[in-house]
Amino acid sequence: MASVIAREPGRALGPGSAPAVFAQVAPRNTGDRILRTVLRAAGLSLVLLVTAMVVEMVYRSLPAMRAFGFAFLVTSTWDPVAEQFGAVPFLYGTLLSSFLALLIAVPLGVGAAIYLAEIAPVWVRTPVAFLVELVAAVPSVVYGLWGIFVLAPLLRTWVQPALGATLGFLPFFAGPAYGVSMLAAGIILAIMVVPFITAVGREVLLAVPNTQREAALALGATRWEATRMAVLRYGRSGLIGAVLLGLGRALGETMAVTMVIGNRPEVAISLFAPGYTMASVIANEFTEATSDLYLSALIEIGLLLFLVTVVVNALARLLVWSVGGAVKVGRD
Amino acid sequence: MRTWTMALALALTGWLAQPAAAQTLINGAGATFPYPIYSKWFDEYTKVDPEVRFNYQSIGSGGGIKQVTARTVDFGASDGPMTDAQLKQAPAELFHIPTVLGADVATYNLPGSPKLKFTPDVLAEIFLGKITKWNDPRIVAINAGVSLPDQPIIVVHRSDGSGTTYIWVDYLSKVSPEWEKKVGRGTSVNWPVGLGGKGNEGVTGQVKNTPGALGYVELAYAVKNKLPVASIKNAAGKFVEPTIQTTTAAAAAASKNMPADFRVSLTNPPGDDAYPIASFTWLLVYRDQPNEVKGRALVKFLWWMSHEGQGYADDLLYAPLPTAVVKQIEAKIKEITYQGKPLVAAR
Numbered sequence: 001m002a003s004v005i006a007r008e009p010g011r012a013l014g015p016g017s018a019p020a021v022f023a024q025v026a027p028r029n030t031g032d033r034i035l036r037t038v039l040r041a042a043g044l045s046l047v048l049l050v051t052a053m054v055v056e057m058v059y060r061s062l063p064a065m066r067a068f069g070f071a072f073l074v075t076s077t078w079d080p081v082a083e084q085f086g087a088v089p090f091l092y093g094t095l096l097s098s099f100l101a102l103l104i105a106v107p108l109g110v111g112a113a114i115y116l117a118e119i120a121p122v123w124v125r126t127p128v129a130f131l132v133e134l135v136a137a138v139p140s141v142v143y144g145l146w147g148i149f150v151l152a153p154l155l156r157t158w159v160q161p162a163l164g165a166t167l168g169f170l171p172f173f174a175g176p177a178y179g180v181s182m183l184a185a186g187i188i189l190a191i192m193v194v195p196f197i198t199a200v201g202r203e204v205l206l207a208v209p210n211t212q213r214e215a216a217l218a219l220g221a222t223r224w225e226a227t228r229m230a231v232l233r234y235g236r237s238g239l240i241g242a243v244l245l246g247l248g249r250a251l252g253e254t255m256a257v258t259m260v261i262g263n264r265p266e267v268a269i270s271l272f273a274p275g276y277t278m279a280s281v282i283a284n285e286f287t288e289a290t291s292d293l294y295l296s297a298l299i300e301i302g303l304l305l306f307l308v309t310v311v312v313n314a315l316a317r318l319l320v321w322s323v324g325g326a327v328k329v330g331r332d
Numbered sequence: 333m334r335t336w337t338m339a340l341a342l343a344l345t346g347w348l349a350q351p352a353a354a355q356t357l358i359n360g361a362g363a364t365f366p367y368p369i370y371s372k373w374f375d376e377y378t379k380v381d382p383e384v385r386f387n388y389q390s391i392g393s394g395g396g397i398k399q400v401t402a403r404t405v406d407f408g409a410s411d412g413p414m415t416d417a418q419l420k421q422a423p424a425e426l427f428h429i430p431t432v433l434g435a436d437v438a439t440y441n442l443p444g445s446p447k448l449k450f451t452p453d454v455l456a457e458i459f460l461g462k463i464t465k466w467n468d469p470r471i472v473a474i475n476a477g478v479s480l481p482d483q484p485i486i487v488v489h490r491s492d493g494s495g496t497t498y499i500w501v502d503y504l505s506k507v508s509p510e511w512e513k514k515v516g517r518g519t520s521v522n523w524p525v526g527l528g529g530k531g532n533e534g535v536t537g538q539v540k541n542t543p544g545a546l547g548y549v550e551l552a553y554a555v556k557n558k559l560p561v562a563s564i565k566n567a568a569g570k571f572v573e574p575t576i577q578t579t580t581a582a583a584a585a586a587s588k589n590m591p592a593d594f595r596v597s598l599t600n601p602p603g604d605d606a607y608p609i610a611s612f613t614w615l616l617v618y619r620d621q622p623n624e625v626k627g628r629a630l631v632k633f634l635w636w637m638s639h640e641g642q643g644y645a646d647d648l649l650y651a652p653l654p655t656a657v658v659k660q661i662e663a664k665i666k667e668i669t670y671q672g673k674p675l676v677a678a679r
Contacts, residue, residue, distance in 0.1 A: 022367075068509035079521070079522035080493075080518050080519040080522070081521050081522065082516070148541065149541065150543060153541045157540075176376040180527055226351065258491065259529075259537075263529070264523075264527060274527050283530075284491045284520070284528070287391060287392030287394055287395055287492070287495045288392050288393060289493060290394040290418070290520075
């Protein structure tokens with residue numbers, strides 16, 4: 001039963017098939033030809049932009065690549081005075097903080113999206129959806145200041161001691177509580193990412209045709225079964241797109257993270273320890289990086305951040321394909 | 333209706349036409365630390381010379397050095413002196429002109445905010461991670477009468493590259509050979525211990541919210557926010573509180589051995605009342621100006637800045653230049669030329 005419903009969707013949303021028709025037909029009048037040229041230019045300009053970015057970053061990070069080679073990716077010393085640079089703590093910090101953020105934000109965000117689209121009474125939906133979109137527009141420096149003055153003291157005085165007392169035997173919750181930490185960065189990122197996942201996720205679920213729900217209910221499914229099998233499976237690709245959008249924000253977020261992560265270039269297992277991210281180190285040190293090698297090392301960090309974003313997105317797409325055929329990832 | 337439109341159009345053309353009357357625009361870029369006083373100066377200076385407008389981008393000292401070297405701006409500004417290597421990269425000779433002084437202070441979070449004293453070696457040992465507790469016998473010994481808790485010292489430093497950090501680590505390098513060897517000087521360094529806060533506000537926020545924290549911020553920032561600050565033992569063996577007067581005193585003490593190019597570190601200077609963690613901030617100008625009109629305007633401004641302009645320093649919590657240094661700057665300004673001819677007639 002489930003499979004019948006889940007395999008059907010293609011036609012209703014079918015974002016992948018329609019344009020192919022246009023592509024096969026040669027444009028016949030001037031208007032079409034102009035339209036085609038303009039749209040092609042728009043499409044190609046994106047490709048050009050990304051290529052230009054990569055070329056520029058590679059070119060400008062050449063001095064650092066020559067000086068450190070592969071060691072840049074496997075050493076963890078960051079010493080601007082001695083000009084010794086290694087990217088490991090930043091790579092680790094970016095990946096770990098984003099992972100933590102998704103760990104918290106995905107259940108919360110998707111849960112909220114399901115509630116708003118499927119369960120909430122109509123008089124709740126509109127105001128809450130409006131609030132969610134409002135929260136998504138709060139500037140990150142505001143989150144950062146809130147992080148320093150509210151979240152970090154809260155973590156230091158209540159959350160970290162409690163976690164240490166109960167789960168302190170795990171290496172993730174060991175060590176002194178400073179407040180500012182990898183944990184704080186993960187939490188603040190989660191808070192920033194939830195509205196994105198909720199807002200986009202809600203739109204995705206609302207786009208699921210009602211016939212899906214009706215079919216499932218008619219076949220005797222409960223409300224939960226209908227949501228899980230007919231709605232979530234149908235909207236899966238869109239939901240994953242929502243999560244990826246959130247992940248993108250988490251990977252690249254700079255200001256809020258810089259203010260609460262402690263900015264210490266070290267690889268620590270404990271989530272209570274301070275850390276550092278790639279975006280943060282660029283924001284912190286770029287303006288005052290006076291030597292050429294130093295600047296080049298920072299640009300190589302930028303290149304690395306770009307590559308990490310590409311790889312993480314690619315892996316996410318592979319994951320989607322592996323769980324259920326060719327599903328389009330994106331904001332449908 | 334028509335009269336209204338006419339009046340509006342007339343007003344508009346008048347407003348558009350006015351500034352076009354032979355106005356000189358001088359572009360500068362660099363240090364963020366002196367930005368408040370620079371913008372005050374540039375604003376006040378329009379009353380002195382309405383023909384000149386300054387446009388200053390506070391993009392950081394590194395950016396200021398880069399842009400002035402590339403000649404994309406008419407002058408640069410930096411919190412740290414340019415290195416010999418950087419000066420060699422410049423297309424022509426650059427002058428460092430000191431403008432005002434700033435100081436770094438040690439601020440902390442202890443119950444009751446007691447007045448603390450630090451000696452240079454204790455400060456260095458704390459930042460090296462060797463003294464880790466507030467009730468360490470060496471801190472207790474210099475702070476008789478203060479009850480210090482049995483609490484870890486949580487060091488807080490700037491995470492962003494900054495002139496403030498440069499002054500702090502320059503001082504630590506002078507007073508501790510171990511610091512100089514292990515960490516050294518720079519706008520960002522590889523800190524042995526501690527948490528990084530972004531900007532003065534980030535460091536202050538972390539110190540305020542973390543019991544047992546010890547950090548450093550600019551003097552002006554500490555005064556404005558009424559933070560507790562420590563007295564530091566200076567080279568003459570006296571404990572000196574950081575104030576605008578003791579900061580100026582640091583430069584006065586150093587003026588006797590002032591190098592001709594003003595590229596001098598003022599940290600740990602001689603003098604009984606000199607606060608030891610202070611520094612100049614500089615404007616970077618070409619000795620031979622490429623444009624006569626701009627050059628003349630710039631030189632006139634430099635003269636005004638080092639005399640009348642100093643009067644604005646106190647209010648904005650910068651330390652003004654001592655008279656001895658102003659005299660030395662006068663001589664320097666007279667050396668600025670256009671095609672070899674001096675731009676200031678000897679006064």
